Amino acid sequence: xxxxxxxAAVLPRTARRASATTVLALALLVAALAACARPGxxxxxxxxxxxxxxxxxxxxxxxxxxxPTGPVEVGTGLVGExxxxxxxxxxxxxxxxxxxxxxxDTGWQRLPGTELTIVKSGQVALQRSDACxxxxxxxxxxxxxxxxxxxxxxxxxxxxxxxxxxxxxxxGSSDRTEVAPAC
Numbered sequence: 001x002x003x004x005x006x007x008a009a010v011l012p013r014t015a016r017r018a019s020a021t022t023v024l025a026l027a028l029l030v031a032a033l034a035a036c037a038r039p040g041x042x043x044x045x046x047x048x049x050x051x052x053x054x055x056x057x058x059x060x061x062x063x064x065x066x067x068p069t070g071p072v073e074v075g076t077g078l079v080g081e082x083x084x085x086x087x088x089x090x091x092x093x094x095x096x097x098x099x100x101x102x103x104x105d106t107g108w109q110r111l112p113g114t115e116l117t118i119v120k121s122g123q124v125a126l127q128r129s130d131a132c133x134x135x136x137x138x139x140x141x142x143x144x145x146x147x148x149x150x151x152x153x154x155x156x157x158x159x160x161x162x163x164x165x166x167x168x169x170x171x172g173s174s175d176r177t178e179v180a181p182a183c
Contacts, residue, residue, distance in 0.1 A: 113169035122161025132183035
């Protein structure tokens, strides 16, 4: 007798196939688990290794502190101009950290999309093609550069400046186009 008290000959063919499929799936799962098992796990008959696994290295007193858990705020602030993000289709985005050495800049560039940059640390100045004077950008502040506007970010301090740069670009477009200085 099999399931529900019916003889195997009376069970519908689909029920027998389902039973066989279930048994086969369980057998494959057990085989996969056994293949991944270490000696002594899941009834594996292999003998335990003769040498103990390597011990974890003791933490050094000068070890770096663990990173904080949960959300970490990189910066907050006010965008001082009207912001209108519109696209004609899908966009690819990238978020990266850029470190500028003292005196280093991004080079004059124009983007086929929008760039949002948070100044995480350091002294940075932004110069756009429509203003020959550079504007200081404080740590924690955001720089928004609309599509197609030539600009340059320059580290004006004595220490490295760390930026978190987010770009929203049309799929497959170049990351940036270098342009001649505006002023």
